[in-house]
Every structure is written in C-alpha cells, then in structure tokens.
Amino acid sequence: MNSIRQIININQKELEQNVSDLGSWHYEYRDTSYIYIGQIPYELKEEDIIVIFSQFGVPTHIKLIKDKETGKSKGFCYMKYEDSRLCVLAIDNLNGVKVFDKILKVDHVYFKVKENELEDDLLIDYGVAANAEIEGEEKKLLEYKETTETAEDTKESKKDEFKDPMDEFEKFEKIDEFKDPMDEFKDPMDEYINKDDRKRQKHRHSKHKKRKEV
Numbered sequence: 748m749n750s751i752r753q754i755i756n757i758n759q760k761e762l763e764q765n766v767s768d769l770g771s772w773h774y775e776y777r778d779t780s781y782i783y784i785g786q787i788p789y790e791l792k793e794e795d796i797i798v799i800f801s802q803f804g805v806p807t808h809i810k811l812i813k814d815k816e817t818g819k820s821k822g823f824c825y826m827k828y829e830d831s832r833l834c835v836l837a838i839d840n841l842n843g844v845k846v847f848d849k850i851l852k853v854d855h856v857y858f859k860v861k862e863n864e865l866e867d868d869l870l871i872d873y874g875v876a877a878n879a880e881i882e883g884e885e886k887k888l889l890e891y892k893e894t895t896e897t898a899e900d901t902k903e904s905k906k907d908e909f910k911d912p913m914d915e916f917e918k919f920e921k922i923d924e925f926k927d928p929m930d931e932f933k934d935p936m937d938e939y940i941n942k943d944d945r946k947r948q949k950h951r952h953s954k955h956k957k958r959k960e961v
Contacts, residue, residue: 751852755843773835776855780807780831782838785823785852787811793824797871800826803840804833808869810858822849825858827869 761771768774787796793811800806808827813820828834834855842853860866 750854751843751850754838754852754854758839758842771835773838773855776834776857777831779855779857780829780834781825781827781856781858782834783823783852783854783856783858784826785854786849787820787822787824787851788847788849789820789822791820791846793871796824796826799846800837800841803836804828804830806871808866809871810860810869825856827858 757772760766784796784800793809796811797806797809805828806826807829809824810826811820811824828837838853838855841851844851860869
C-alpha cells in the first residue's frame with residue numbers, strides 16, 4: 748500500500764511543479780513497454796484486465812501469473828503496450844484505483860520471459876478474446892430462465908447491449924489521497940468573521956425594510 752501511495756505522491760508533486768517529460772521519474776523507464784499490475788481481484792481474467800487497461804492504449808502482451816497446481820490467478824500480471832509512453836498513462840491513471848475489493852498497484856517494470864518461454868507466447872489474440880465473449884453470450888442465451896418480461900423490460904435490455912464495458916466494474920473508483928495543502932494554514936477565525944458579516948447584512952436589511960414601511 749505504501750508503494751501505491753508513493754507513486755501517487757510523486758505524480759502529484761510532478762504535476763504541481765510542472766515537471767517536463769525529461770525530468771519525470773517515468774523517463775528512466777522509457778526503454779521498457781511493460782508494466783506490473785498487482786493486487787488484481789482473483790476473479791478477473793486476462794480479458795477483463797485487457798478491457799480495463801485498453802482505455803489508455805493497445806496492450807500487445809499479457810502474462811497473468813497463475814498457480815501451477817490450481818491454475819487460479821495469483822493476483823498480479825505483466826502487460827506490454829505497443830508504446831512505452833502508454834505505460835505512463837496507465838500508471839498515472841490506474842495506480843491506486845479500486846476494482847471490486849482490491850486497490851490496484853500499477854508500476855513500470857523490466858520484464859523478461861523465462862528461458863523456456865518466448866515473448867510471442869504472451870501475444871494477445873484479440874480474435875480469440877472476442878470469440879470467448881461471443882461464446883459466453885450464446886451460452887447465456889441458451890440457458891432457460893422463466894421470466895415475466897414486459898415490453899419496457901425488453902427496451903431496457905436492448906439498451907444494455909450498448910453499455911460501456913467498464914460499467915461492469917461498478918466499484919471502480921480512485922482513492923482520494925489528496926487534500927488542499929493550504930487547509931492547514933486557514934485562519935480559524937474566518938468562520939466567525941463570516942458569521943458576523945452575515946449578521947450585519949441581515950441587520951442592515953431589516954433597518955432598510957422598516958424605513959420603507961414608514
């Protein structure tokens with residue numbers, strides 16, 4: 748969690764100080780297009796992760812680390828973009844974001860495949876991913892479910908077909924880590940001064956009203 752906050756704080760400082768691209772901490776990783784994604788909810792598959800991270804560019808490779816025995820996700824992966832500059836966008840926008848009950852950690856990484864692997868093995872086949880989604884939809888259609896659907900319900904279901912895929916992640920939110928730094932230096936008497944001003948204005952208004960009546 749500390750590393751997540753550290754990245755958020757560094758990005759915030761660079762934003763406030765208007766640091767150039769060459770002076771940014773991201774510049775050190777300009778020669779790698781891989782990012783590390785940690786604290787991924789276990790129920791998310793590669794396709795789900797691709798949907799989330801494709802908001803900031805086209806991912807080309809992904810390696811979701813899984814348990815050798817069970818085949819279940821260990822909650823972290825490595826993803827490659829077609830351009831290293833897209834990594835910066837993904838890190839700045841998705842590090843510290845909450846997906847379901849997990850807060851994502853997104854960072855630069857120098858990733859290398861194992862000796863018995865090829866990088867091409869990690870290539871994302873968008874055709875297969877699309878077919879998997881279609882098959883999933885067909886399976887749902889084949890399942891019989893007794894319903895009392897009305898015409899209005901049918902209209903709503905048709906609208907659902909055009910929903911943003913990110914709507915699935917309802918608990919997708921950014922951690923609010925930042926408060927106005929000037930809040931600490933606010934004069935505690937400001938509140939009372941403002942109250943006195945309002946009372947005076949009210950008193951003047953009532954006097955003016957009485958004069959009109961006379």
